[in-house]
Amino acid sequence: MRTISIPLRATVFSLAVATLGGCATFSQDGGFDAVGSLAKERIGKEVKWVKSDADAMTVDATVKQLLSKPLAVDDAVTIALMNNKGLQASYAELGIAEADLVQAGRLRNPSFSFGRLTRGDEIEYERKLMLPILGLLTMPLTTKIESRRFEQVQLRAASDAVRIADDTRRAYFSAVAAQETVKYMEQVKTAAEAGADLARRMAAVGNWSKLQQAREQSFYADATAQLARARQTLSGERERLIRLLGLWGANTEFKLPDRLPDLPKAPRDIADAEAQAMQNRLDLMMAKRELAGLADSLGLTRTTRFINVLEVGYQRNTSNQQPRQTGYEIEFQIPLFDWGGARVAKAEAVYMQSVNRASEMAINARSEVREAYGNYRTAFDLAKHYRDEIVPLKKRISDEQLLRYNGMLVSVFELMADARAQVTSVNASIEALRDYWMAESALQMALTGRSATGVAMGAAKSGATAEPAGH
Numbered sequence: 001m002r003t004i005s006i007p008l009r010a011t012v013f014s015l016a017v018a019t020l021g022g023c024a025t026f027s028q029d030g031g032f033d034a035v036g037s038l039a040k041e042r043i044g045k046e047v048k049w050v051k052s053d054a055d056a057m058t059v060d061a062t063v064k065q066l067l068s069k070p071l072a073v074d075d076a077v078t079i080a081l082m083n084n085k086g087l088q089a090s091y092a093e094l095g096i097a098e099a100d101l102v103q104a105g106r107l108r109n110p111s112f113s114f115g116r117l118t119r120g121d122e123i124e125y126e127r128k129l130m131l132p133i134l135g136l137l138t139m140p141l142t143t144k145i146e147s148r149r150f151e152q153v154q155l156r157a158a159s160d161a162v163r164i165a166d167d168t169r170r171a172y173f174s175a176v177a178a179q180e181t182v183k184y185m186e187q188v189k190t191a192a193e194a195g196a197d198l199a200r201r202m203a204a205v206g207n208w209s210k211l212q213q214a215r216e217q218s219f220y221a222d223a224t225a226q227l228a229r230a231r232q233t234l235s236g237e238r239e240r241l242i243r244l245l246g247l248w249g250a251n252t253e254f255k256l257p258d259r260l261p262d263l264p265k266a267p268r269d270i271a272d273a274e275a276q277a278m279q280n281r282l283d284l285m286m287a288k289r290e291l292a293g294l295a296d297s298l299g300l301t302r303t304t305r306f307i308n309v310l311e312v313g314y315q316r317n318t319s320n321q322q323p324r325q326t327g328y329e330i331e332f333q334i335p336l337f338d339w340g341g342a343r344v345a346k347a348e349a350v351y352m353q354s355v356n357r358a359s360e361m362a363i364n365a366r367s368e369v370r371e372a373y374g375n376y377r378t379a380f381d382l383a384k385h386y387r388d389e390i391v392p393l394k395k396r397i398s399d400e401q402l403l404r405y406n407g408m409l410v411s412v413f414e415l416m417a418d419a420r421a422q423v424t425s426v427n428a429s430i431e432a433l434r435d436y437w438m439a440e441s442a443l444q445m446a447l448t449g450r451s452a453t454g455v456a457m458g459a460a461k462s463g464a465t466a467e468p469a470g471h
Contacts, residue, residue, distance in 0.1 A: 026102055031094045031154050038158035039081075042280065042448040043165045045074075048082045049091045059083055063247075067254045073172050073261070076245060080168040081161060083246035090160045097146075097153035104146035105139065108132045152289045159282040162449040164244065169441040171241040176256050177434035178234040181427060183258070185227040188423055189220075196220035260433045263387060267380040268440075270373060273447065277369040280448045284365060287358040295351065365446075372439070372446035379432070379439040386429040394422045 032049050039047045050056050059082045066075040081087070115126035199216035202208040242252050270276070278284065 026098060031098055031150060032091065032157075034154045035091070035094070035157045035161070038155065038282065039161040039165075042158075042162050042282075043077070043444075045077055045081055045165065047161045050082070050088055063251065067247075067251055070255045070257050071172075072257070073169055076172045076241070077165045077168050079245045079247075080164050084164050084244060085246050087160055087164050090157055093153050094150075094157060097150045101143070101146040101150045104142045107139070148289050148292055152286050155282050155286045155289065159286070159449055162282065162445065166441050166445040166449065168241070168244045170438050171237065171244050172256075173260065173434050173437040173441075175234070175237040175241045176260050177430055178230065178237045179256055180259050180430050182227070182230045182234050184426055184430070185223070185230045189223040189227045192216075192220040192223040260430070260437065263380070263383050263433060263436060267377055268443075270443075270447075273369045273373050274366045276447050277365050278362065281365055281446075282449055284358075284362060287354075287361050291351075291354055291358055369443075369446045372443045376436075376439040376443045379436040383429075383432040383436040386425070386432045390425050391429050394425045398422065 030049075036047050039045070048055070048059065050059055063079050063083055066079055110132070111130040113126070113128040113130075115128075117124040117126065196216045196219070199208055199213045203210065203213040238256075242248075247254075
């Protein structure tokens with residue numbers, strides 16, 4: 001009975017360990033449902049993980065349908081969330097993190113050794129089975145650590161989706177504004193060309209001086225150059241939007257609306273912006289998860305500072321001349337030279353580093369959301385000022401000049417000179433409306449996503465919107 005009991009207990013123990021190691025399994029959704037919920041709460045859009053040919057065909061059909069009409073900003077965000085390849089690549093991190101989580105819930109495979117020894121006519125066989133006991137003892141803690149890391153990856157994937165939505169909105173508004181500027185500059189160039197041609201003919205018959213003709217010709221030349229810059233800006237903005245949408249081939253020929261969306265009647269009034277940021281920002285949530293994971297990791301490091309390798313093995317030796325030999329073996333490292341102090345000190349330093357970085361992130365988040373809201377309100381006030389004051393005033397001046405021209409009180413060149421003076425105001429109005437929509441998107445990002453890195457108020461104007469010289 002004694003010779004049978006030891007192998008039997010070892011076999012039962014091995015089966016129990018194998019059963020325990022096989023408990024960790026993969027989830028059906030791969031952790032993506034949590035990502036979708038986090039993203040939808042912040043951007044109000046569904047996200048999709050393309051994992052099969054059927055999913056790709058569905059996405060392709062949806063993209064073609066949305067591109068069949070002038071592209072709206074919400075449709076652009078929908079396409080980017082489904083079709084941006086970089087975003088899809090970030091979702092693959094979920095599979096990697098979940099694999100690490102499942103692996104943490106499984107024991108390292110036992111090791112088996114076999115030996116054949118001879119001594120004269122004696123032949124001895126050694127069989128040894130080693131089981132990783134320390135891994136079994138620390139499995140709950142390591143599984144908890146990997147679970148927190150998996151949650152961090154989910155938050156990071158949701159943050160990437162929110163960032164792509166924000167980048168797409170900004171690229172969309174920039175592209176529409178650039179297109180609107182091009183159309184306006186084409187009208188300016190046409191008017192300047194007509195003025196230059198009229199000046200040339202009047203100078204030819206002696207009714208105009210060479211100086212006056214040169215001024216009109218200079219305005220026409222500047223308008224031509226500004227139109228070329230505006231077209232180049234539009235091309236660059238469209239390409240940036242195309243990259244975010246993940247489009248190629250015939251799909252890049254989509255149409256944009258003729259003008260930017262109208263300014264809302266009133267700006268958003270957010271009384272608790274800082275509190276919302278502290279509660280909803282994904283980067284802060286990731287920092288909290290990281291701190292919790294490091295705290296658990298520090299506990300594991302302290303637990304295993306003296307013994308980090310512990311294995312138990314069953315041994316069975318047989319010989320053709322000696323009775324069978326059975327027993328067990330325990331193997332562990334002796335902390336003779338390395339007592340684990342360096343590993344613990346490193347873990348503590350890493351933890352305190354993350355504590356301070358998380359504190360800095362929280363402080364910066366409060367500042368960023370205040371700055372983003374200030375930019376948003378200023379952008380709204382400027383766009384409203386151009387819409388309600390400056391542009392109507394310029395139009396009133398133009399109408400008065402037209403009445404004077406009809407009454408033969410001013411010449412056509414004075415009328416054209418007044419029209420040239422409106423170029424800067426119209427372009428600035430387009431930019432102000434564009435800046436408002438970009439500031440609105442930046443505010444939403446500062447409240448819910450990562451640190452705002454968008455265009456600040458007072459950004460340099462593009463060359464396409466500079467005032468053509470000459471009068």
